[in-house]
Amino acid sequence: MSTLLATGFSAVAADSSSPQELIAKGEYLAIAADCGACHTSPKGGAAMSGGYGIQSPLGTIFASNITPSKVAGIGNYTEQDFARAVRQGINKQGQYLYPAMPYTSYSRITDSDIQALYAYFMHGVAAVDVKAPQTHLPFPFNIRSSMALWNTLFSNNKPFIAEESVSPQVNRGNYLVNALAHCDTCHTPRNALMGQDDSKALSGGSLGSWYAPNITPDKTSGIGSWSGEDLARYLKTGHLAGKAQAAGPMAEAVEHSLQHLSSADIEAMVAYLKQIPAVNTGGSQSRDSYGAASSTEQQMRGDQASAEPGWAVFSGSCANCHQANGEGTSYYPSLFHNSATGADNPTNLVSAILNGVHRNVNGQQVDMPVFGPDANFSMQLTDRQIADVSNYVLTTFGNPKVSVTAAQVQQIREGGPKPLLAQLTTPAVMIGIAAVVLLAAILLGVWVSNRRKKNVARK
Structure with missing residues (x-):
């Protein structure tokens, strides 16, 4: 990261006075927008060269090459072409992009920030002359022109306008949350046509195999019980002892974007999230308040004949890291007072077991091993075993009102419940x-x- 970025220059920079400062500002904005998470293929892919397969309910959507290559990327784009693609989801060739590219949020990006982003992608990114794989969705979604109607219904294409009734800090947080960082794209529920239901903004949404929880300040359904310091620490590190740990898409956001933002920008996001309307989606207590340490695992060792099936999986695969009583260690989180085990939706618990947890924050690698189909043979668990151990953990340490079936595990492993629109295929x-x-x-x-x-x- 450049010296300018390390000082947080771009977080508050207005009009840049030199090309170098404009590029640096654009780099910071690209990090805030988390462009690299999708447009850089993991495990050694060249920066912004595309090729990453984004799993969606409609099929796999491949991120495009957005380096300044004139043969494979966006090297022939004018600033107007670039703005149209980012804000409206229409590329230089006039093709409609799929909203896996969050242009419905990026439509709010200001003209000056579009200018800085364009400068960065044209002059701060190395050109890579390798074309990304083409996206081939099943009929009727392969007809890209159909996105014009969807855009009319669900994309307003209106740049951000600051509200006079709130502070500059809250306005900055609004801009980060709903434009650059596009938190609304994941955390807002969607309707039958997969458009955002903004009447319930940030109250939780399905991400296929993962679930983006309610992040409104509701005391039981959301994060109203979190202090500002709690929320800031979570955004910066992905770890908040006794409450939550980032996994899946949120871990990617922390690793590639949020940990690199300035303290002022993180505080602005916190200030904004603290004052949005609270949305109650049910539940009698907050998801991070469930459970306590338990001696059940040790007790069942002496009476294995009557032990429940999930105990055997927990004892053999989980207890060594999370401890037999579930309290965890300084590295592995506690299984009680944990938002994944206390939620009324078990998706994130099951996905963590299936897919593991991986994030790199401040040079420290955080890993939970994979136990699903991609695991080493000796660690691989069946859908039935994952359901059993999930139920053991929920009953012993988490929300006992929630249960998991093998069919649910299979559905989550296959990409989660399909929305109505996706069922057309x-x-x-x-x-x-x-x-x-x-x-x-x-x-x-x-x-x-x-x-x-x-x-x-x-x-």
């Missing part, structure tokens, strides 16, 4: 649509034929 629905179209064509043909016969008879 299932064979049964496609056959049904084809049948309706065919029937309509037959009826239309009969109607036209009868009309012609009547016209002939009149003559």
Whole structure:
């Protein structure tokens, strides 16, 4: 990271006085917008060269090459072309982008920040002349022009305007949360057409195999019980002892973006989140307040005949790291007072077991091993075993009102519940649509034929 970025220069810079400062500002903005998380393929991919496969309910969407390459990237883009792609989701060739690229949030980015981002991508990123894989979604989603209607319904394309009734700090936080960092893209629920339901902004949303929880200041459903210092620490590190640990997409956001933001910007995000409308989505107590240390694991060692199935998995695969009583260590988190085990939705607990937890913060690698299909053979657990150990953990340390079935584990492993729009691609629905179209064509043909016969008879 450049010296300018390390000092937080770009976090508050207005119009830059030199090309170098403009590029540095753009680099900071690109980090705040988390561009690299999607456009840089993990495990050694060249910066911003694309190729990362983003799993969506509609299929895999490959991030494009956004280096200044003239043959594979955006080297031929004018600033106007760049702004249109970022804000409206339409590339230089006039093709509509899929909203896996969060242009509905980026539409709020100001003109001056678009200018800085363009300067950075054109002059601060190395050109890579390798084209990213093409995205091929099933019919009817492969018809990109259909996104024009979706955009009309769900993308307002209005740049951010500061509110006079709140402080500059809160306005800055609003801009970061809802524009650059696009927190709303994940944490806001979506309707049947996968558009954001902004009437319940930031109250939680499904991410397929993961769930982005309620981050409104509601005391039980959201993070209203967190202090400002708690929230700032979590955003910066992805770890808050006795409350939460970042995993999945949130771990990526912390690793690639949030940990690199200035303290002033983190505090602005906290200030904004603390004053938004609280949304209660149910629940009798906060998800990080459930559970306590337990001696159940030790007790069952002496009576294995009557031990529940999940105990055997926990004792063999979990207790060594999280401790037999569930209190964890300085490295591995406690299983009680943990938002993943206390939530009324078990998705994140199951996904953590299936996919592991991986994040690198301040040079420290945080890892929980994978126990799903990608695990080493000796560590691989079946869907039934993952359901059993999840239920043991929920009953012993977390929210006892929640339970998990093997079918739920399979669904989460396969990408989570499909929204209504995505169900259009299932064979049964496609056959049904084809049948309706065919029937309509037959009826239309009969109607036209009868009309012609009547016209002939009149003559």
